[in-house]
Amino acid sequence: MAESSASQATSRPLEDLDDWESVHHQGGERGENGQKSAFRDYRENVRAGVREFYQLNHRHQTLAFVLEKKREFLAKTRRSMGIWEAMEFLNTLVDDSDPDTDFSQIEHLMQTSEAIRAAGHPRWFVLTGLIHDLGKILCLYGEPQWAVVGDTFPVGCRYSDRIVFPEFFAENPDAAVPEYQARDGIYHEGCGLDQIHLSWGHDEYLYHVVKDYLPEEGLAMIRYHSFYAWHHENQYTHFMNEDDRKKLEWVRAFNPFDLYSKGHDRPDVDALTPYYKDLIAEFFPPRLSW
Numbered sequence: 001m002a003e004s005s006a007s008q009a010t011s012r013p014l015e016d017l018d019d020w021e022s023v024h025h026q027g028g029e030r031g032e033n034g035q036k037s038a039f040r041d042y043r044e045n046v047r048a049g050v051r052e053f054y055q056l057n058h059r060h061q062t063l064a065f066v067l068e069k070k071r072e073f074l075a076k077t078r079r080s081m082g083i084w085e086a087m088e089f090l091n092t093l094v095d096d097s098d099p100d101t102d103f104s105q106i107e108h109l110m111q112t113s114e115a116i117r118a119a120g121h122p123r124w125f126v127l128t129g130l131i132h133d134l135g136k137i138l139c140l141y142g143e144p145q146w147a148v149v150g151d152t153f154p155v156g157c158r159y160s161d162r163i164v165f166p167e168f169f170a171e172n173p174d175a176a177v178p179e180y181q182a183r184d185g186i187y188h189e190g191c192g193l194d195q196i197h198l199s200w201g202h203d204e205y206l207y208h209v210v211k212d213y214l215p216e217e218g219l220a221m222i223r224y225h226s227f228y229a230w231h232h233e234n235q236y237t238h239f240m241n242e243d244d245r246k247k248l249e250w251v252r253a254f255n256p257f258d259l260y261s262k263g264h265d266r267p268d269v270d271a272l273t274p275y276y277k278d279l280i281a282e283f284f285p286p287r288l289s290w
Ligand SMILES: [Fe+2]
Pocket: 132, 133, 202, 225, 226
């Protein structure tokens, strides 16, 4: 890799690409009102790299940045490949974390999908679990971690103080634009979440790659799984339309499999491969545009 270690430190503060999720492992289960019981605990407990990651993410994810990334990636002119090929491509992503104790990207994907399968959910749900993080191939295009993973949040309207590390938004140029800090910002009440620009990352990218092939329940899980301020903290509900109320239930049904299925048993990838290749072929064409 040609990058200097100094520039690596700023583009890769996370040792493991999933470390940002640690802020959600510490707050406890959702209570009756959808509120986490100990929302702010994460601050004392996260690694320095996670703080640094969110500082970069909140500073750089402006409305202009999101629109630029959508122009850059949503034309999907980079690659033509099938889902399995994309899984093997993502598997070439190597974190700085310990390779002996940590799981490969394909093992992570199968941990999620196998947990969904064991719970008896339908085949599209299992497949959604398998592929939901494939958008992380953005890292392999050279995108920095803060533009690939992390909690997503709306840009072009006021930041909720229930987003992790909200103090870092002071460093975002949009914080000084009054229009972007109004409650509704550039949007309007009830406009529907699909009108809202979320901070750019792997969720939105993969949604656009697969949107013609999965049922809308699975598409909502893929598109909004990192939007914790909404599905876990009940923020931005004033933008929801009727469809979004159903989507919220689906995204909430998916979240435990994303957060809590990882890091237990190592899936037998070779034994599971034929089952998953069949499942992929049931829903997807042999090649898709990425
Ligand atoms: Fe994800």
